Every structure is written in structure tokens, then in C-alpha cells.
Amino acid sequence: MTWENYFMPSTTGEVLALLEQHQGQARLVAGGTDLMVQHRWDPLEVKSLIDIGRVPALKEIREDHGRIYVGAAVTHSQLVDSALIQGKGRVLAEAARSVGSPQVRNVGTVGGNVVNAQPAADTAIALVALDALVHVSSPGKEREIPVAEIFLGPGKSSIDPAKDLVTAFSFSAPDSRERTYFVRFARREALALPLVNLGLWLQLEEDGHALKDIRIAVGPMAVVPYRARKTEASLKGAVLNEEILKKAGHSISEEVTPRDSFRGSAAFKKRLIGVALKRGIERALDLKGVDRHER
Numbered sequence: 286m287t288w289e290n291y292f293m294p295s296t297t298g299e300v301l302a303l304l305e306q307h308q309g310q311a312r313l314v315a316g317g318t319d320l321m322v323q324h325r326w327d328p329l330e331v332k333s334l335i336d337i338g339r340v341p342a343l344k345e346i347r348e349d350h351g352r353i354y355v356g357a358a359v360t361h362s363q364l365v366d367s368a369l370i371q372g373k374g375r376v377l378a379e380a381a382r383s384v385g386s387p388q389v390r391n392v393g394t395v396g397g398n399v400v401n402a403q404p405a406a407d408t409a410i411a412l413v414a415l416d417a418l419v420h421v422s423s424p425g426k427e428r429e430i431p432v433a434e435i436f437l438g439p440g441k442s443s444i445d446p447a448k449d450l451v452t453a454f455s456f457s458a459p460d461s462r463e464r465t466y467f468v469r470f471a472r473r474e475a476l477a478l479p480l481v482n483l484g485l486w487l488q489l490e491e492d493g494h495a496l497k498d499i500r501i502a503v504g505p506m507a508v509v510p511y512r513a514r515k516t517e518a519s520l521k522g523a524v525l526n527e528e529i530l531k532k533a534g535h536s537i538s539e540e541v542t543p544r545d546s547f548r549g550s551a552a553f554k555k556r557l558i559g560v561a562l563k564r565g566i567e568r569a570l571d572l573k574g575v576d577r578h579e580r
């Protein structure tokens with residue numbers, strides 16, 4: 286089916302009114318970098334598209350009462366360039382930097398990346414590590430959902446883009462004992478989907494040595510962006526040293542369930558994710574000098 290209408294609203298109120306008016310027959314589009322590719326092999330079954338790329342409120346990045354808010358139509362390039370995200374959401378800035386190519390980053394959005402629900406979507410992995418909330422508006426209804434809870438399977442989320450508008454993502458601004466980091470291994474530096482990616486958030490005890498808390502998000506290690514909770518539990522309270530990091534690497538390799546794909550075997554991905562975790566923790570805590578060749 287070819288669509289008959291292409292709407293370009295300028296407020297979220299207009300977007301919601303259009304969704305209500307079209308009763309599931311209109312689909313949201315942001316950058317179109319996923320949707321238009323999908324449309325080629327699986328034509329969209331809707332009559333209308335609603336382009337949310339010109340709604341200023343969906344393109345804001347701001348801090349409010351100790352939380353960082355990122356509008357759903359913020360592009361990857363905006364995230365990379367934002368001083369607020371570089372300073373207070375490093376894992377998200379680095380994840381956005383690794384997406385596709387400059388052309389893809391200039392139009393692709395964080396909202397599209399999450400709603401498209403691929404198990405290794407780069408900014409989705411970072412937002413899971415940040416324990417972000419998804420802010421969703423539907424006609425007559427507002428809700429906030431932990432991002433990790435919206436993923437149902439490869440390409441499937443609980444957000445229905447013919448009924449629900451993701452307006453923003455939010456996460457706590459970090460304090461001085463929190464660190465984040467993003468690690469990604471791919472066959473090329475650009476325009477290659479990840480073999481493995483890992484988003485890390487951690488918090489140190491007041492003594493600055495022991496690990497008080499940690500969140501580890503990884504992809505594509507399950508059918509959805511995956512929180513490695515067993516490995517997180519094994520690290521809580523630990524004073525980090527080479528031995529502990531090695532054990533954590535083994536633990537996460539055992540915990541995840543990647544599959545064989547043309548990008549790499551499951552066994553190889555299991556091994557790589559162990560390396561990624563060790564590297565992520567070392568770099569987050571500046572335990573070793575950053576390799577000049579790492580992006």
C-alpha cells in the first residue's frame with residue numbers, strides 16, 4: 286500500500302490528535318532510516334504517515350530536577366554534540382557516536398532506535414544501562430515505563446507507533462561516584478552493526494574503591510537488549526582487581542545466549558562480551574590508559 290497523506294505537525298498535541306483521528310491507520314515516522322528500509326520489503330499497511338521530525342518539543346535535551354530528558358526525535362548527531370549528554374550521559378553520547386554513518390546519525394533518532402527494538406540497537410543498550418524511563422503519550426493517556434520493560438522480542442516493543450507517541454527518555458543525573466561507558470566491537474568502524482555492544486553504569490562506595498552498584502546492558506546477547514543481572518550481582522560490593530575482572534568476564538560469557546549469525550558465531554560473541562565487560566569497567570574507572578585506536 287502507498288500512503289495517501291503525509292502530515293507534518295508542529296506540536297505533540299497535533300500528533301496525538303492525528304493519531305486519534307486516524308484510529309490506527311496512521312503511522313509515526315521520525316528519521317525514516319528503519320521504517321523506509323522495512324517498507325521496501327514489507328509495505329506499510331497504513332494510509333497516512335505522521336512525521337514527528339518538526340516538533341520542537343520532541344527535539345529538546347534538558348536537565349530538570351536532577352533528571353536528564355532527551356526528546357524522542359533527538360537525532361544521534363544531536364546526542365553526540367550535546368555538552369549535557371557528554372558530561373552526564375557519556376554512555377549515551379558514545380552509543381550515538383557509533384551508529385551508522387554521519388548521514389544516518391543526522392536523521393536517525395533515539396526514539397526510532399528504541400521503538401524499532403533490535404537486540405543490539407546502540408542507544409537502546411545505553412538507555413537500559415542508564416535505567417532510563419520511556420515517556421509515552423497516547424490519546425487521553427500518559428505513562429512512564431522503564432525502558433528495559435518495553436522490549437518483547439526482535440523488532441517488537443510494547444509501543445504501538447500507530448497509537449503511542451514516545452515523547453522522551455529520562456534518567457537520573459549522575460553524582461560524583463557514578464561512571465558510565467560504552468564498548469562496541471564491529472567488523473568495521475563505520476556502517477557496521479555491532480558484533481557485540483555493552484553499556485555500563487556503575488557507582489562506587491564512598492571510599493572510592495568498592496563497587497556499590499552496577500548495571501550492565503548488552504546486545505545482541507538475547508532476543509532483546511539484555512541486562513546481565515547475574516553478573517551484576519556477582520560484582521556488587523567487590524573491590525575491583527584483575528582477578529575479579531577476569532571472573533566477571535567469565536561470568537557474563539556464561540550468562541548470555543547469543544546466536545550464530547553471519548556476523549560471528551555464538552561462541553565468538555560470548556568470548557567478546559567478556560572482553561567488552563573487562564574493558565568497559567577498566568575504562569569507566571580509568572584503571573588503564575585509553576587505547577588511542579578505540580573509538
Ligand SMILES: Cc1cc2nc3c(=O)[nH]c(=O)nc-3n(C[C@H](O)[C@H](O)[C@H](O)COP(=O)(O)OP(=O)(O)OC[C@H]3O[C@@H](n4cnc5c(N)ncnc54)[C@H](O)[C@@H]3O)c2cc1C
Nearest residue numbers: 315316317318319320385393394396397398406407446451
Ligand atoms: C545504513 C544504516 C546503518 C545503520 N546503523 C545502525 C547502527 O550502527 N546502530 C543502530 O543501532 N542502528 C543503526 N541503524 C538503524 C537506524 O538508523 C536507527 O535505529 C535509527 O535510530 C532509527 O531512527 P529513525 O528516526 O530513523 O526511526 P524511523 O525509521 O523513523 O522509525 C522506526 C520505528 O519507530 C517508530 N517511531 C519513531 N519515532 C517514534 C516515536 N517518537 N514514538 C513512537 N514510535 C516511533 C516508527 O513508526 C517505526 O516503527 C542503521 C540504519 C541504516 C539505514
